[in-house]
Amino acid sequence: MGCLTIILVTALLGLYMAWNIGANDVANSMGCAVGSKSISIKWAVIAAGICEFAGSVLVGAHVTDTVRKGIVDPTMIASLPGLGPGEAPALLLIGMAASLLAAAVWLNVATWMGMPVSTSHSIVGAVAGYGIIAAGWNAVHWGRMGQIVASWFLSPLAGGVLGFLLFMMISRLILRRRRPVPAAVSITPFVVFFMMVVVTLAIVYKGLKHLTGERAEWITGNGAFLVAAVVGLLSALVARLLIRRALRGKENLPLPQQLELVERVFAPLVVVTSCAVAFSHGANDVANAVGPLAAIVDIASTCTVKMRVYVPVWVLVLGGCGIVAGLATFGYRVMRTVGTKITQMTPSRGVAAAIAATITVLVCTRMKLPVSTTHTLVGAVLGIGLARGLAAVNRQVTRNIFGSWFITVPAAAILAMVFFLLGKVLLLEYVRQTLCQALPGAA
Amino acid sequence: MSLIKELFGQSPFGPLVEHTKKVHECVKLVEPLSQALMKGDDEEIHRLQDRVSKLEYEADVIKHEIREQLPRRYFLPVGRDELENFLRCQDKIADSVQDFAVVLFIRKTRVHPELKDLFLEFVEQVLKVSNTLNEAAVELQNLAETAFGGAEAASVLDQISGLGEQEWNADRMQRRLSRKIYSLEHELDPVTILFYDKMLHTLSRVANEAENTGDLLRAMILKG
Numbered sequence: 001m002g003c004l005t006i007i008l009v010t011a012l013l014g015l016y017m018a019w020n021i022g023a024n025d026v027a028n029s030m031g032c033a034v035g036s037k038s039i040s041i042k043w044a045v046i047a048a049g050i051c052e053f054a055g056s057v058l059v060g061a062h063v064t065d066t067v068r069k070g071i072v073d074p075t076m077i078a079s080l081p082g083l084g085p086g087e088a089p090a091l092l093l094i095g096m097a098a099s100l101l102a103a104a105v106w107l108n109v110a111t112w113m114g115m116p117v118s119t120s121h122s123i124v125g126a127v128a129g130y131g132i133i134a135a136g137w138n139a140v141h142w143g144r145m146g147q148i149v150a151s152w153f154l155s156p157l158a159g160g161v162l163g164f165l166l167f168m169m170i171s172r173l174i175l176r177r178r179r180p181v182p183a184a185v186s187i188t189p190f191v192v193f194f195m196m197v198v199v200t201l202a203i204v205y206k207g208l209k210h211l212t213g214e215r216a217e218w219i220t221g222n223g224a225f226l227v228a229a230v231v232g233l234l235s236a237l238v239a240r241l242l243i244r245r246a247l248r249g250k251e252n253l254p255l256p257q258q259l260e261l262v263e264r265v266f267a268p269l270v271v272v273t274s275c276a277v278a279f280s281h282g283a284n285d286v287a288n289a290v291g292p293l294a295a296i297v298d299i300a301s302t303c304t305v306k307m308r309v310y311v312p313v314w315v316l317v318l319g320g321c322g323i324v325a326g327l328a329t330f331g332y333r334v335m336r337t338v339g340t341k342i343t344q345m346t347p348s349r350g351v352a353a354a355i356a357a358t359i360t361v362l363v364c365t366r367m368k369l370p371v372s373t374t375h376t377l378v379g380a381v382l383g384i385g386l387a388r389g390l391a392a393v394n395r396q397v398t399r400n401i402f403g404s405w406f407i408t409v410p411a412a413a414i415l416a417m418v419f420f421l422l423g424k425v426l427l428l429e430y431v432r433q434t435l436c437q438a439l440p441g442a443a
Numbered sequence: 444m445s446l447i448k449e450l451f452g453q454s455p456f457g458p459l460v461e462h463t464k465k466v467h468e469c470v471k472l473v474e475p476l477s478q479a480l481m482k483g484d485d486e487e488i489h490r491l492q493d494r495v496s497k498l499e500y501e502a503d504v505i506k507h508e509i510r511e512q513l514p515r516r517y518f519l520p521v522g523r524d525e526l527e528n529f530l531r532c533q534d535k536i537a538d539s540v541q542d543f544a545v546v547l548f549i550r551k552t553r554v555h556p557e558l559k560d561l562f563l564e565f566v567e568q569v570l571k572v573s574n575t576l577n578e579a580a581v582e583l584q585n586l587a588e589t590a591f592g593g594a595e596a597a598s599v600l601d602q603i604s605g606l607g608e609q610e611w612n613a614d615r616m617q618r619r620l621s622r623k624i625y626s627l628e629h630e631l632d633p634v635t636i637l638f639y640d641k642m643l644h645t646l647s648r649v650a651n652e653a654e655n656t657g658d659l660l661r662a663m664i665l666k667g
Binding site: 027028031035116167171172175176177178179255256259337338341342343344345346374375377378381382385387388389390391392393394395396397400401 | 446448451453456516517518520521585589590593594595596
């Protein structure tokens with residue numbers, strides 16, 4: 001009974017974090033499609049909901065593991081000297097709950113102060129903070145932590161470089177031609193091929209692997225590239241047929257009309273790639289909400305501290321539901337403001353930005369690094385700006401991003417420390433007893 | 444608070460094209476103004492002067508709007524200085540047209556019959572220069588769409604490259620007209636000569652500023 005209460009309380013906290021992600025961040029991932037008017041707000045919300053949910057349930061476990069055990073080594077806490085029976089799991093549980101609470105509180109404080117924050121940075125800072133207080137400086141995997149922080153620098157940078165290159169290619173090969181329409185007919189299928197390979201790899205290679213386990217090795221192993229290539233090829237052929245039909249006889253229109261037609265060809269592509277961004281966003285960011293929850297559920301049900309934990313699917317589903325709920329309640333409104341503010345984002349720019357962000361976030365997800373999808377997207381947009389693709393980009397935003405790192409990580413860490421100490425003083429005995437009662441053998 | 448939302452400013456290129464069009468509307472009135480001057484139709488001059496003044500004011504409003512929406516923190520695909528100078532220079536074209544209209548409006552000056560042909564020829568050349576600029580400058584929106592490169596940029600640069608020679612021709616015609624005016628100095632009263640001089644001066648400024656605006660447009664395209 002007591003265990004259930006603990007799980008329920010932390011699940012509510014996790015749900016709240018997931019709700020926050022859905023309410024604030026998801027609008028960014030669909031921003032390219034909404035801003036370029038390639039999709040209506042209503043459909044953007046529905047598509048984002050489906051893709052975020054799929055991403056978090058199918059791929060979310062990777063980064064969840066990092067948040068759960070990658071930053072603070074659970075065995076370090078278990079091997080602390082002078083712990084009574086059942087105290088180690090109790091400490092770990094309180095620590096994870098404190099991290100979750102700290103991240104959620106900081107998110108609210110920051111939003112109230114009008115600061116842009118990333119849930120990824122909050123949770124990483126919070127977990128590291130509790131680890132330092134609970135088991136000393138050495139309990140934190142500083143090597144891993146270094147990798148994570150490096151990925152925060154590198155992901156916007158990589159997004160920027162990819163965005164720059166992709167947009168340069170699109171503009172060199174299509175937009176800057178004397179007659180963009182025939183150029184679009186011959187080049188766009190290649191863009192579609194590349195895009196679909198990336199998207200398919202994202203879903204098959206990472207997603208199905210988690211779902212099917214060993215059963216479908218041929219499709220999730222090296223076969224993934226083959227599958228992706230086939231899907232890419234088929235989509236490219238279909239795209240070629242459709243584009244040719246749509247653009248037939250339009251080769252000699254005046255340039256502005258040709259450009260508009262070409263942008264219209266890109267519109268469906270930007271929808272597909274934005275869905276991929278939403279998918280990878282769900283995959284990466286759901287961990288921020290359910291990583292600590294996964295740890296708590298495991299401790300509460302086994303009363304032991306382990307390194308290998310199977311992340312229960314229901315935990316990921318809960319995270320996914322939270323994101324969808326946030327999207328349905330507040331995300332709609334945020335999506336609309338984003339859509340009206342970024343009208344400069346034409347479909348050709350949107351495709352470049354979304355593909356760049358998808359690739360970057362997926363690589364980071366695969367390396368189990370919790371990065372900010374929004375920051376990666378910001379990097380990609382700045383890259384397109386450097387390629388002279390956008391009319392006015394606010395460079396101050398980069399300063400905000402740096403600011404958000406430098407403030408969020410310590411702030412969330414300090415909050416987690418405070419909550420952890422409070423929890424230790426007030427709840428340690430209760431939690432220990434509850435755990436031991438539930439599983440007398442472990443005590 | 445959404446970073447993505449804050450990332451984007453308003454595009455200045457749409458309003459810049461608006462400004463170009465407004466200035467050109469102003470310039471187009473030079474022709475009817477000159478015709479009215481030839482005919483000595485003072486009422487028509489009065490009416491056109493009002494119209495020019497209104498258009499010039501509207502161009503000014505657009506200019507200020509563009510400046511206000513472009514704080515320093517925005518990163519642009521063209522040099523900021525070039526863009527601001529382009530806007531200022533293009534605005535001066537409308538100013539010069541207004542000055543010309545005012546010169547016609549404040550004094551009922553009549554054009555000597557022997558000057559009429561040369562005068563109209565000069566006006567035509569001035570309009571040619573500003574037309575060339577107008578055709579190039581209205582492409583700014585398309586230039587932004589094509590990221591200031593490729594075929595579109597090349598064709599605009601090509602258009603601009605004609606400006607120098609056209610302006611030089613306008614200068615030559617102005618000199619010819621001036622010589623003609625002073626050859627008639629014994630038949631004309633000094634104040635009329637003064638006003639002829641003012642007309643020539645303001646008209647040549649229209650061509651001059653158009654050429655300068657074209658130079659800045661080129662600088663915008665070439666420099667990222």
